[in-house]
Amino acid sequence: xxxxxxxxxxxxxxxxxxxxxxxxxLAEKRTIEDFDIPANRGNVYSADGSLLATSIPKYDxxxxxxxxxxxxxEKYIGALADSLHVYKGKPVSYYKNxxxxxxxxxxxxxxxARNISYxxxxxxxxxxxxxxxxxxxxxIVEQTTxxxxxxxxxxxxxxxxxxxxxxxxxxxxxxxxxFGVKYLQGTNGKRRKQKIGNGQWKPITDYDxxxxxxxxxxxxxxxxxxxxxxxxxxxKQLEIYEADHGCVVVMDVKTGEIKAISNLGRNKKGGYxxxxxxxxxxxxxxxxxxxxxxxxxxxxxxxxxxxTVVDTKKGRKSFYGRVITDSGNGYGEISAxxxxxxxxxxxxxxxxxxxxxxxxxxxxDRLSSWRLDKTLGVAIIGEGKPDIPKPGASxxxxxxxxxxxxxxxxxxxxxxxxxxxxxxxxxxxxxxxxFLKAVKSFDKDIEVFKKEVLVxxxxxxxxxxxxxxxxxxxxxxxxGRRMYSETFSMAGKTGTARTDYANYEKWRKDKKYVSSxxxxxxxxxxxxxCIVVIxxxxxxxxxxxxxxxxxxxxxIAQKIYTDTPIIxxxxxxxxKDNLVNEEFESYFENARKYKALMPxxxxxxxxxxxxxxxxxxxxxxxxxxxxxxxxxxxxxxHQKLQTNQTIVLVAS
Numbered sequence: 001x002x003x004x005x006x007x008x009x010x011x012x013x014x015x016x017x018x019x020x021x022x023x024x025x026l027a028e029k030r031t032i033e034d035f036d037i038p039a040n041r042g043n044v045y046s047a048d049g050s051l052l053a054t055s056i057p058k059y060d061x062x063x064x065x066x067x068x069x070x071x072x073x074e075k076y077i078g079a080l081a082d083s084l085h086v087y088k089g090k091p092v093s094y095y096k097n098x099x100x101x102x103x104x105x106x107x108x109x110x111x112x113a114r115n116i117s118y119x120x121x122x123x124x125x126x127x128x129x130x131x132x133x134x135x136x137x138x139x140i141v142e143q144t145t146x147x148x149x150x151x152x153x154x155x156x157x158x159x160x161x162x163x164x165x166x167x168x169x170x171x172x173x174x175x176x177x178x179f180g181v182k183y184l185q186g187t188n189g190k191r192r193k194q195k196i197g198n199g200q201w202k203p204i205t206d207y208d209x210x211x212x213x214x215x216x217x218x219x220x221x222x223x224x225x226x227x228x229x230x231x232x233x234x235x236k237q238l239e240i241y242e243a244d245h246g247c248v249v250v251m252d253v254k255t256g257e258i259k260a261i262s263n264l265g266r267n268k269k270g271g272y273x274x275x276x277x278x279x280x281x282x283x284x285x286x287x288x289x290x291x292x293x294x295x296x297x298x299x300x301x302x303x304x305x306x307x308t309v310v311d312t313k314k315g316r317k318s319f320y321g322r323v324i325t326d327s328g329n330g331y332g333e334i335s336a337x338x339x340x341x342x343x344x345x346x347x348x349x350x351x352x353x354x355x356x357x358x359x360x361x362x363x364x365d366r367l368s369s370w371r372l373d374k375t376l377g378v379a380i381i382g383e384g385k386p387d388i389p390k391p392g393a394s395x396x397x398x399x400x401x402x403x404x405x406x407x408x409x410x411x412x413x414x415x416x417x418x419x420x421x422x423x424x425x426x427x428x429x430x431x432x433x434x435f436l437k438a439v440k441s442f443d444k445d446i447e448v449f450k451k452e453v454l455v456x457x458x459x460x461x462x463x464x465x466x467x468x469x470x471x472x473x474x475x476x477x478x479x480g481r482r483m484y485s486e487t488f489s490m491a492g493k494t495g496t497a498r499t500d501y502a503n504y505e506k507w508r509k510d511k512k513y514v515s516s517x518x519x520x521x522x523x524x525x526x527x528x529x530c531i532v533v534i535x536x537x538x539x540x541x542x543x544x545x546x547x548x549x550x551x552x553x554x555x556i557a558q559k560i561y562t563d564t565p566i567i568x569x570x571x572x573x574x575x576k577d578n579l580v581n582e583e584f585e586s587y588f589e590n591a592r593k594y595k596a597l598m599p600x601x602x603x604x605x606x607x608x609x610x611x612x613x614x615x616x617x618x619x620x621x622x623x624x625x626x627x628x629x630x631x632x633x634x635x636x637x638h639q640k641l642q643t644n645q646t647i648v649l650v651a652s
Contacts, residue, residue: 039186067138287497341478492519
């Protein structure tokens, strides 16, 4: 027994003094741990400073019911219950009982309020007992943040978010996702907590060991007014045509700033919401909007001019065993310019096949020089890749070129198509679409984003002028003529493409189309470019680009200029008009000369004649018959007038 006692004493001394530090560290590691305090993500703003996305702090208030001494607990329990009654509404006795029960059960993590706002948090931490803090009163505060979008579902996918699943994988769509890690995320803080059993942890103190550093604010190029117009214009058309999904993008011609982007997809109940970013991420066959690129290549290579005659037959023509058709009975022999205006598949296929079939690389190199085979490199994650086939590829055949001429057998995203049309509007300068204006910390600029030119000049001035004229005529007398307005000019190209047609027999039973319109406005001195793409409209209602997507483009263009008219700056008001000066001098001379005598007012505008006569010192009455210029006066020139005399003027 004596030896056993010595062994026990030796072990105790060894644990206490020799291995004590190691065991104490292990115990602390298991019961005390530093937890991350998430930093507030920076805000996302529109171009005019409207809030698009923000992080709102939320708080859970708990109490360590055992922490306070008995005397302190008894002194304040009644007042705390009374404050909770005023704040939450239940009886005072209810709060007394549940807090006493928590103390009796040694609950060191008892919940008083969950997910409350900052103002409520400040209010509660001043309640009796809680205002003594963590050590004396047992106050436990836990903060979380929630991302809010003040504009609701409008542009929600473009504004974006950052989410983490149970496996630690992140989903980062939109602006919030693209710039979250670099700018918005901030630096997390640290707070030390102690394990109190049952997997629960409570803060040791009521302050953070390391304070979190909030993220920077991001200012986007989005214009909330234009965004609202684009969103509701697209939504209305999707509902009318019962389409599957669609997108619209509005871009500033000179700067490349994206002023509005809306992506709406249909849910199972038939409603529409921001499901995916189709404008940036969805590559598809563009259809007839690509005919503009094909025509420009032929014009720039000078293999044709706008007056070159092309035979479109009677609406059917075979290319290498494959028949291409036009709507109706075809257009016969027409000019190349007219072929684009009426969107002739045969006309464009004939032009490209005749001049490039023996040297397809020449045509493809022209497209490549315009970067049509490359992504734009926009900041938003998930940009779709263009696919333009080349000889040797699996999707290359003798029919590749004729098909590409009218927008098939290749793929592009709506944003990539829009960037090219914007270059046409911008006198040939191809600009990278831009979603951000600046990153700021309060009023301090962290980074400012400027225009980025991808191609300084896509073509010659002659080609540019010719294609601009054709795009105007598409709206005036071509496939987009139903969009024409005498009061507002637009230019662009309609597009209608089959989709999901791999199985032709299946497609015939359930025809599906992609309807689009790409262009800019006003037609002269353009301010904005825009593309509208609507997938799978109901063929029972309509499917042509001019009918489905064209009205969205027109509605956006007209409403933008109704709500935000162009302002012309007048450089100076200091100018002289000789005719106006002569008329004024004549009027002033008559007013000075004739005080009691009747002047001659024949030939004067009636308003001037009335003003002259009624301001004579003698005081007369004027009766007017007719409008316009005075032809006759009832009192002859230089006759003396009487007070209250009536003078009749006849005008026409």
